[in-house]
Amino acid sequence: MPFYEERFMAEEKRDYYEVLEVERDADGRTIKKAFLKKAREIHPDVSDDPDAEEKFKELNEAYMVLSDEEKRANYDRFGFDGPQGFSGYGGFSDFGDFFGGGLDDLLGSFFGGGVQAQSQRRASTRGANRAVYLDITLEEAARGARKKVSYVHSVACESCEGKGTQDAEPHYTTCPACDGRGSTFEMHQSIMGTIRTEVTCPNCKGMGEILSNPCKECDGEGRVEKNETIEIDVPAGISSGQRMVFTGMGDAGIRGDKAGDVIVTIDILPDDRFQRQGDDLYCLLDISSLEAMCGATRHMKDIMGNDIAIEVKPGTQYEYRIVVKGAGMSHLKSELRGNLICIVRIITVSDFTDEELEQLKAMRDARIETSEASEDAEVEAEPKKKKKAKRPRKRARK
Numbered sequence: 356m357p358f359y360e361e362r363f364m365a366e367e368k369r370d371y372y373e374v375l376e377v378e379r380d381a382d383g384r385t386i387k388k389a390f391l392k393k394a395r396e397i398h399p400d401v402s403d404d405p406d407a408e409e410k411f412k413e414l415n416e417a418y419m420v421l422s423d424e425e426k427r428a429n430y431d432r433f434g435f436d437g438p439q440g441f442s443g444y445g446g447f448s449d450f451g452d453f454f455g456g457g458l459d460d461l462l463g464s465f466f467g468g469g470v471q472a473q474s475q476r477r478a479s480t481r482g483a484n485r486a487v488y489l490d491i492t493l494e495e496a497a498r499g500a501r502k503k504v505s506y507v508h509s510v511a512c513e514s515c516e517g518k519g520t521q522d523a524e525p526h527y528t529t530c531p532a533c534d535g536r537g538s539t540f541e542m543h544q545s546i547m548g549t550i551r552t553e554v555t556c557p558n559c560k561g562m563g564e565i566l567s568n569p570c571k572e573c574d575g576e577g578r579v580e581k582n583e584t585i586e587i588d589v590p591a592g593i594s595s596g597q598r599m600v601f602t603g604m605g606d607a608g609i610r611g612d613k614a615g616d617v618i619v620t621i622d623i624l625p626d627d628r629f630q631r632q633g634d635d636l637y638c639l640l641d642i643s644s645l646e647a648m649c650g651a652t653r654h655m656k657d658i659m660g661n662d663i664a665i666e667v668k669p670g671t672q673y674e675y676r677i678v679v680k681g682a683g684m685s686h687l688k689s690e691l692r693g694n695l696i697c698i699v700r701i702i703t704v705s706d707f708t709d710e711e712l713e714q715l716k717a718m719r720d721a722r723i724e725t726s727e728a729s730e731d732a733e734v735e736a737e738p739k740k741k742k743k744a745k746r747p748r749k750r751a752r753k
Contacts, residue, residue: 368435371417379431383422390418480562482509482578482606482615489619491589493626497658497684499591504619509578509606515570519577519610526567532558562609577610587619592634592687595623629658634693636683639700640665647671647701657682657695665697675699 372379375389393414399407420426487506495502511517518525529535533556543550555561569575587599598620605615629636636658642651650669657663663682676696683693707715 369413371421371430374413374417375421377421386418386421390414390422480609480612482608482613484615485605485617487617487619488622489587489589490622490624491593492624493629493631494658494660495589496593496621496623497591499593499685500589501586502589503584503586504617505582505584506617507580507582508604508617509576510581510583511607511611512570512573512577512579514572515577517577517607517611518570519566519573519575520568520570522568525610527564528567530556530559530563530565532556533563535563537561537563566610575610578607585617589621590687591685592689593621593623594687595621597621629695631684634684634686635696636693637696637698640667640677640697641700641702642667642671644701644703647673647699658684663695667699671699671701673699673701 372381375386375393377386377389381389394411396402397404397407397410397414399411404410420430485506485508487504489502489504491500491502512519515521520526530537533539537556537559538553538561539556540551541554543552556563559565566575570577573579583604585601585604587601589599598618601617601619603614604617607614623631629638631637640653640655642653646653646667648669650671651667653665653667654662655665657679661682663679665677665679667677676698679695679697681692682695685692
């Protein structure tokens, strides 16, 4: 197995409204206007900022969420921890992918003929990343687990040893269709006039060069697809939506370029006994009405399979929460654990014998008599209120 590096993706995301510099109650027209304004400032083809590409991707992601009513509603309600973590909204490799190839058309009216026309950049030969989703149980998330992950990716072609050709040394000629730029231009008519956009050259696939005597096995790319299975160590305390990155395990680069990564997104399956909130676990604890009245000690197994004792105090009420410290989920990269919170449900006992029922009735009647006697005593002990004498009214002087 080739060497790879494992790491967690720790991304500090900015609020989408902050990225677009709009208020949270902004309408769709305002959001689109703000996006276009920001795009003119930070697009990689017009900005000298070395981080322009990352900033533009951030802007695209923010606009993609806030311009969609359903995604925006989920974001407003859950933030980045909403359905699918919102992390799936990013990750497109080309700015045009976001608009289905129409980003140049959208921005072309502002830049006078296609923002990418000035760049003349060739297609990237770096291998693409591969996304894998891994389902694990809550117990595996608590304990940590070693899991197998299968996926399909591109690997170096054995026939040409990744060079893309059977020749000892690859030979290239400049692509006649794009004159080595890797892209050609198309003209489109829009309500704003004629817009010129740049597209990947279909003849050289964006490379700008034509390989002489390409390998027949890989069609000159130097790579072929292969089914791969790797084993990964899922750390204890991991949460749904967290991603593990395995460097260099994605697609091989074209003709020997750098390989992409494998990004494994964790999804924790629902558990029959426990519900997770952070590092704490919640469960239901059913006790009888007699146990609620008299108290009891109940035994159960925690998420790790350890036996724990739960003390039910006399007089416990319905939905009372009993906290067992240190019996919850493991903290990520720590030996500490969260708490287990047991929510009490009281089940009324109904299978008494006649003798037991008579004893309970006698206890009930005795408590009623005691309660009534106590109330009568309190009433007699209350001091009688004295009536205040009325003061005579003063007669008005004549």
